[in-house]
Amino acid sequence: xxxxxxxxxxxxxxxxxxxxxxxxxxxxxxxxxxxxxxxxxxxxxxxxxxxxxxxxxxxxxxxxxxxxxxxxxxxxxxxxxxxxxxxxxxxxxxxxxxxxxxxxxxxxxxxxxxxxxxxxxxxxxxxxxxxxxxxxxxxxxxxxxxxxxxxxxxxxxxxxxxxxxxxxxxxxxxxxxxxxxxxxxxxxxxxxxxxxxxxxxxxxxxxxxxxxxxxxxxxxxxxxxxxxxxxxxxxxxxxxxxxxxxxxxxxxxxxxxxxxxxxxxxxxxxxxxxxxxxxx
Amino acid sequence: xxxxxxxxxxxxxxxxxxxxxxxxxxxxxxxxxxxxxxxxxxxxxxxxxxxxxxxxxxxxxxxxxxxxxxxxxxxxxxxxxxxxxxxxxxxxxxxxxxxxxxxxxxxxxxxxxxxxxxxxxxxxxxxxxxxxxxxxxxxxxxxxxxxxxxxxxxxxxxxxxxxxxxxxxxxxxxxxxxxxxxxxxxxxxxxxxxxxxxxxxxxxxxxxxxxxxxxxxxxxxxxxxxxxxxxxxxxxxxxxxxxxxxxxxxxxxxxx
Amino acid sequence: xxxxxxxxxxxxxxxxxxxxxxxxxxxxxxxxxxxxxxxxxxxxxxxxxxxxxxxxxxxxxxxxxxxxxxxxxxxxxxxxxxxxxxxxxxxxxxxxxxxxxxxxxxxxxxxxxxxxxxxxxxxxxxxxxxxxxxxxxxxxxxxxxxxxxxxxxxxxxxxxxxxxxxxxxxxxxxxxxxxxxxxxxxxxxxxxxxxxxxxxxxxxxxxxxxxxxxxxxxxxxxxxxxxxxxxxxxxxxxxxxxxxxxxxxxxxxxxxxxxxxxxxxxxxxxxxxxxxxxxxxxxxxxxxxxxxxxxxxxxxxxxxxxxxxxxxxxxxxxxxxxxxxxxxxxx
Numbered sequence: 001x002x003x004x005x006x007x008x009x010x011x012x013x014x015x016x017x018x019x020x021x022x023x024x025x026x027x028x029x030x031x032x033x034x035x036x037x038x039x040x041x042x043x044x045x046x047x048x049x050x051x052x053x054x055x056x057x058x059x060x061x062x063x064x065x066x067x068x069x070x071x072x073x074x075x076x077x078x079x080x081x082x083x084x085x086x087x088x089x090x091x092x093x094x095x096x097x098x099x100x101x102x103x104x105x106x107x108x109x110x111x112x113x114x115x116x117x118x119x120x121x122x123x124x125x126x127x128x129x130x131x132x133x134x135x136x137x138x139x140x141x142x143x144x145x146x147x148x149x150x151x152x153x154x155x156x157x158x159x160x161x162x163x164x165x166x167x168x169x170x171x172x173x174x175x176x177x178x179x180x181x182x183x184x185x186x187x188x189x190x191x192x193x194x195x196x197x198x199x200x201x202x203x204x205x206x207x208x209x210x211x212x213x214x215x216x217x218x219x220x221x222x223x224x225x226x227x228x229x230x231x232x233x234x235x236x237x238x239x240x241x242x243x244x245x246x247x248x249x250x251x252x253x254x255x256x257x258x259x260x261x262x263x264x265x266x267x268x269x270x271x272x273x274x275x276x277x278x279x280x
Numbered sequence: 281x282x283x284x285x286x287x288x289x290x291x292x293x294x295x296x297x298x299x300x301x302x303x304x305x306x307x308x309x310x311x312x313x314x315x316x317x318x319x320x321x322x323x324x325x326x327x328x329x330x331x332x333x334x335x336x337x338x339x340x341x342x343x344x345x346x347x348x349x350x351x352x353x354x355x356x357x358x359x360x361x362x363x364x365x366x367x368x369x370x371x372x373x374x375x376x377x378x379x380x381x382x383x384x385x386x387x388x389x390x391x392x393x394x395x396x397x398x399x400x401x402x403x404x405x406x407x408x409x410x411x412x413x414x415x416x417x418x419x420x421x422x423x424x425x426x427x428x429x430x431x432x433x434x435x436x437x438x439x440x441x442x443x444x445x446x447x448x449x450x451x452x453x454x455x456x457x458x459x460x461x462x463x464x465x466x467x468x469x470x471x472x473x474x475x476x477x478x479x480x481x482x483x484x485x486x487x488x489x490x491x492x493x494x495x496x497x498x499x500x501x502x503x504x505x506x507x508x509x510x511x512x513x514x515x516x517x518x519x520x521x522x523x524x525x526x527x528x529x530x531x532x533x534x535x536x
Numbered sequence: 537x538x539x540x541x542x543x544x545x546x547x548x549x550x551x552x553x554x555x556x557x558x559x560x561x562x563x564x565x566x567x568x569x570x571x572x573x574x575x576x577x578x579x580x581x582x583x584x585x586x587x588x589x590x591x592x593x594x595x596x597x598x599x600x601x602x603x604x605x606x607x608x609x610x611x612x613x614x615x616x617x618x619x620x621x622x623x624x625x626x627x628x629x630x631x632x633x634x635x636x637x638x639x640x641x642x643x644x645x646x647x648x649x650x651x652x653x654x655x656x657x658x659x660x661x662x663x664x665x666x667x668x669x670x671x672x673x674x675x676x677x678x679x680x681x682x683x684x685x686x687x688x689x690x691x692x693x694x695x696x697x698x699x700x701x702x703x704x705x706x707x708x709x710x711x712x713x714x715x716x717x718x719x720x721x722x723x724x725x726x727x728x729x730x731x732x733x734x735x736x737x738x739x740x741x742x743x744x745x746x747x748x749x750x751x752x753x754x755x756x757x758x759x760x761x762x763x764x765x766x767x768x769x770x771x772x773x774x775x776x777x778x779x780x781x782x783x784x785x786x787x788x789x790x791x792x793x794x795x796x797x798x799x800x801x802x803x804x805x806x807x808x809x810x811x812x813x814x815x816x817x818x819x820x821x822x823x824x825x826x827x828x829x830x831x832x833x834x835x836x837x838x839x840x841x842x843x844x845x846x847x848x849x850x851x852x853x854x855x856x857x858x859x860x861x862x863x864x865x866x867x
Contacts, residue, residue, distance in 0.1 A: 021699075036696075037702075040701065060723070116567075118566075118571035129845070133836075137837075140825070178363070181335060182359070184384075189384050197369065212710050219715040254711065255712075259710045275371040275412065
């Protein structure tokens with residue numbers, strides 16, 4: 001009971017603190033901008049801990065953050081091995097393969113207006129489909145090791161990146177293309193000096209979407225067959241053993257990996273498209 | 281003779297029937313001329329400029345640039361084109377933007393720095409080489425665009441209402457600078473404009489055009505001296521030429 | 537005929553649309569048809585090498601001469617190599633009972649049979665399974681969208697909510713919560729909550745955040761000029777919301793809705809996967825896999841794809857009609 005009351009009080013205190021910070025004089029400072037959501041998140045975690053203890057929630061349904069943390073630090077080697085299998089081998093390799101394939105197809109399609117008009121609608125269509133459903137089929141074709149997971153990921157990121165790349169390459173206005181004509185510039189010079197740089201904002205949009213899809217694809221694909229390592233594998237087996245805190249530990253790792261991947265892509269985007277109005 | 285057009289025709293086929301953008305255009309432009317094209321919308325002035333640049337193809341008549349077809353002239357990189365908008369690449373510095381045509385045309389890298397410095401000095405933008413376009417005002421961006429067109433030593437400069445988007449005060453300054461530049465470099469310039477004072481101030485020859493069909497109604501050889509301070513715009517001689525231009529425009533309007 | 541409009545940049549937002557930028561459906565039909573036929577052609581060709589090994593094994597059991605005739609020796613050959621040596625077996629690859637890669641007409645046939653010939657209440661009807669998947673998708677989507685719009689309004693009008701919640705809303709989109717979907721189902725199932733509700737919860741979650749992010753962007757999209765005008769009218773926040781912010785946000789809302797409905801559908805399907813679910817598209821995909829009936833899996837996969845396409849297409853149509861009536865072009 002004390003825990004519950006304490007939890008409510010802490011929630012209230014956190015909220016009041018955030019109101020002060022958000023409406024205060026220093027609300028535009030970067031440190032404050034980071035502090036507010038951090039306080040919010042921390043409050044949620046603390047309240048979660050207190051509620052779980054106070055209501056004596058069954059750890060099978062919702063484990064306490066403290067036990068999740070214990071697992072995180074206690075099971076280091078296993079988590080690291082899972083991370084390598086799923087994120088580094090499955091997600092990352094699949095992402096790279098899918099991206100390269102998408103670029104190649106985009107440039108091939110770009111050479112012909114006919115092909116662009118055909119590929120853009122078909123690609124957008126495929127991007128809306130539940131590609132993750134191909135996971136069991138790909139596991140059957142490619143075996144249960146990381147290759148099939150990378151294949152699922154490659155397929156999932158291929159379409160959004162392709163659609164964005166094709167649309168980005170299409171986007172140059174006629175004045176810029178006329179300027180290239182006055183220089184008697186050929187297709188490749190125009191592609192590398194004008195169209196690829198100006199397509200970058202679109203391309204990065206697709207690349208960022210791809211980062212989320214890559215992780216989801218790799219983990220879900222492991223539900224269908226995996227060697228005895230991998231985040232999806234660990235989640236489903238820990239779940240079967242009712243070790244929910246391990247499940248949550250893996251989810252935390254997945255969350256950190258997903259945010260880091262997305263963050264890295266955003267950082268790269270800022271470096272490459274520094275000139276775009278949205279970045280200035 | 282740098283440009284020679286004879287009976288030039290350009291007809292577009294649209295849903296509402298044929299549009300005669302140019303009809304029966306005869307014109308000669310000589311080396312060192314500063315020729316302005318003036319007329320209302322649809323009179324064909326920009327279209328004619330684009331035909332010279334091989335950005336449009338005529339449907340009748342003939343035209344030569346430097347004695348060859350416009351396409352061959354374009355392949356030989358015989359002219360620099362300046363658009364209505366500066367159109368600089370936001371991801372390149374000013375210096376980088378000026379280097380763009382040099383890179384494409386295969387000018388040796390060793391020459392790049394010198395050329396960039398030279399043209400920046402011509403448009404009075406020395407020292408702005410490392411700035412990005414969005415750090416410059418509209419007038420400065422347009423000057424950079426002109427510098428870009430000068431960097432590869434084409435003798436012919438084609439300018440499509442380059443100062444149209446700028447305010448009048450800046451325009452005056454830029455007009456002065458353009459004349460000085462023309463005097464220093466001795467290029468042939470074809471200049472499209474909407475502004476009568478600008479056309480009269482800048483040119484040695486004024487081509488008045490009118491729409492429907494796009495045609496030349498008058499070609500005026502300017503009697504003004506080559507050295508022109510801005511005050512010349514208030515002299516009787518200037519006003520007489522401007523008056524003649526205005527008459528030409530009105531006549532074309534009455535027909536069309 | 538096809539109007540010639542200037543191509544409008546959509547600022548990097550790409551959506552599935554039957555119309556290309558020129559607004560002309562006719563100009564797109566031929567290229568799209570070509571691409572689709574090309575894909576179909578590749579599929580038809582791929583069926584042969586993919587199935588050849590299994591077909592050869594079966595043919596040998598049926599007494600047909602197969603080159604080479606030792607199964608072990610056949611392992612050394614690729615699908616293409618084996619085809620080269622056994623051209624007479626090619627037609628068999630298109631009708632194989634347990635194909636590695638079913639041919640288009642096999643998938644179409646299975647879909648036709650389980651959609652049109654089976655009674656809707658039969659456990660083998662794809663329509664039945666489709667409904668089992670679609671119902672929680674739609675319900676969850678409605679809940680998620682409703683709550684998402686409310687939260688978005690809260691974020692736009694309250695600084696505290698904006699600063700504390702919005703960063704998490706953005707970050708949450710990078711967290712693969714989808715991986716938890718089957719777990720949520722089982723956990724709630726063990727507490728006695730089954731059926732429609734748990735799946736709806738997942739669908740709701742997956743559409744919630746895209747709607748929040750998109751709606752916030754849309755509610756904040758009016759220019760400073762527009763907001764200043766309202767200030768000169770001394771308009772209240774509520775008036776400003778209904779007159780300006782809400783209409784301005786609609787193009788963004790529709791984009792988020794399309795993302796949300798696809799995400800909800802995928803979420804529901806994933807939720808049905810490895811948890812012994814008996815009904816729904818996901819369950820069928822798994823059942824087909826586990827019981828050695830690949831056609832069932834493939835038919836379910838295609839049916840799910842068609843459902844996703846139909847939903848997105850429906851939203852596209854609604855978007856078009858709504859925005860046209862409001863005089864706005866789609867963003």
